[in-house]
Amino acid sequence: MVATAGDIVASARKILNAKGVSTGEYDDADLWDSIDDAQRLLCKIAEISEGVDVTINTVAGTRSYTPVTSIIRIRQFSVNGNPCRVIDPPTFQLVAGGKGIDNTSTGQPQYVMLWQDKLWFEPIPDAVYNVRLFTILMPTTIASGSTPLVSDEYNDVILARVLYYAFAQGRNTEEQALSRQWLGEWKDGLRRAIGDQKEKKYEAGSGRIKTADEHYAGFDGGYPYYLISGGY
Numbered sequence: 650m651v652a653t654a655g656d657i658v659a660s661a662r663k664i665l666n667a668k669g670v671s672t673g674e675y676d677d678a679d680l681w682d683s684i685d686d687a688q689r690l691l692c693k694i695a696e697i698s699e700g701v702d703v704t705i706n707t708v709a710g711t712r713s714y715t716p717v718t719s720i721i722r723i724r725q726f727s728v729n730g731n732p733c734r735v736i737d738p739p740t741f742q743l744v745a746g747g748k749g750i751d752n753t754s755t756g757q758p759q760y761v762m763l764w765q766d767k768l769w770f771e772p773i774p775d776a777v778y779n780v781r782l783f784t785i786l787m788p789t790t791i792a793s794g795s796t797p798l799v800s801d802e803y804n805d806v807i808l809a810r811v812l813y814y815a816f817a818q819g820r821n822t823e824e825q826a827l828s829r830q831w832l833g834e835w836k837d838g839l840r841r842a843i844g845d846q847k848e849k850k851y852e853a854g855s856g857r858i859k860t861a862d863e864h865y866a867g868f869d870g871g872y873p874y875y876l877i878s879g880g881y
Contacts, residue, residue, distance in 0.1 A: 650874055652828050654684050655829060656804075657680075657684055657804060657807060657808050657811065658677055658680045658681065658684070660808055661680050661683075661808060661811050661812055661815065662677065664812060665812070665815055668816075668824070668827060669822070669876070670815065670816070670824070672850075674818070674819075675815050675818060679711055680811060680815070680818075681813070683810070683811040683814050683815065684807055684811055686810070687806075687807040687810035687811055687812075688788050688807055689787055689788060690810065691806060691807065691810075691838075691839070691842060692785070692787065692788055693719060693722070693787070694839055694842075694843070695839060695842035695843045695845070695846050695867045696721070696722065696785050696846055697803065697842060697846065701718070701783075701784055701785075702781060702782070702783055702784075702785050703717075703718070703720070703781070703782045703783075703784050704779065704780065704781050704782075705768070705779075705780040705782070706778070706779055706780070707758065707770065707774035707776075707777060707780060708736070708745065708774065708777070709755075709774055709775055709776050709777065710755070710770075710773060710774070710775075711773070711774065712750065712764075712769055712770055712773045712774075713767045713769045713770075714767060714768045714769065715766065715767050715768075716768060716784075718786050718787075719766065719786060719787035720766075720768075720782075720785070720786060720787065721765060721784075721785040721786065721787050722763065722782045722784065722785045723735045723761060723763055723768075723782050723783070723784050723871075724783045724784065724785065725782065725783040725860035726761045726781070726783075727778070727780070727781050728758050728759075728778050728779070728780055729757070729779055730779075730781075733758065733760060733761065734759065734760050734761075735760075735761055735762075735763075736760050736761070736762055736763075737762065738762060738764055740762075741760065741762040741764075741769065741771060742746075744759075744760055744771055745771050745772075747795050750769060751771070752771065752840070754771075754773065755772050755773045755774070756772040756773075756774075756775050757772075757775070757776075758770035758771065758774055758778060758780065759771065759772070761780075761782070766771055768782070769881055774860045779793040791806065792880060796860065803838065803842055805838065806835065806838030806839070806841070806842060807836035809831050809835040809837075809838055810831075810835045810838075812827070812831040812832035812834075813828055813832045813834070813835050815830075816828035816831060853877065
């Protein structure tokens with residue numbers, strides 16, 4: 650099993666070279682970027698990262714806050730020690746009277762939404778409140794030779810995603826077939842990671858983590874947007 654990000658690059662380069670993909674077509678800088686994308690997606694989808702407490706003191710009249718660390722998902726949320734609800738953007742629109750972030754109602758926050766890398770509270774805080782969130786954080790960018798932040802038991806999953814995307818850049822039939830093959834390995838790896846985590850990780854608002862098939866619903870070997878960009 651590969652042990653560091655540098656080993657993943659070396660393993661990927663060996664496989665790519667064997668299939669005639671040169672550094673001129675897909676260089677090592679591209680591989681490093683793909684490793685970063687892969688571990689972020691793995692953490693986001695399977696919630697591999699450990700949970701971290703984040704505390705914020707609200708400011709009266711301020712709805713949105715930029716956390717000091719990049720948050721993938723909020724698991725739990727309380728205001729002054731009272732449990733509140735974590736909601737998604739469509740639900741936020743509803744609870745805000747159909748006005749979403751344009752709603753001007755104030756009071757003690759009852760809901761929080763993670764959107765555009767910010768925390769949004771509803772209603773708008775009317776005073777200083779102590780907000781505590783239990784969150785899943787995004788891994789930081791890796792450096793050459795360093796170990797990916799997710800457990801090394803998933804390095805083979807990261808390698809599969811790197812090769813899926815690398816071969817997807819090819820134009821010939823063999824490279825496209827290899828891309829689909831490694832896409833299958835990536836999906837299998839996601840299923841394994843989700844299975845490993847499902848007893849202790851929860852999808853905000855649904856009480857579970859989405860399955861790999863749900864994440865890929867509607868895509869048949871194509872290029873799901875979130876796989877390429879890192880978004881949902």
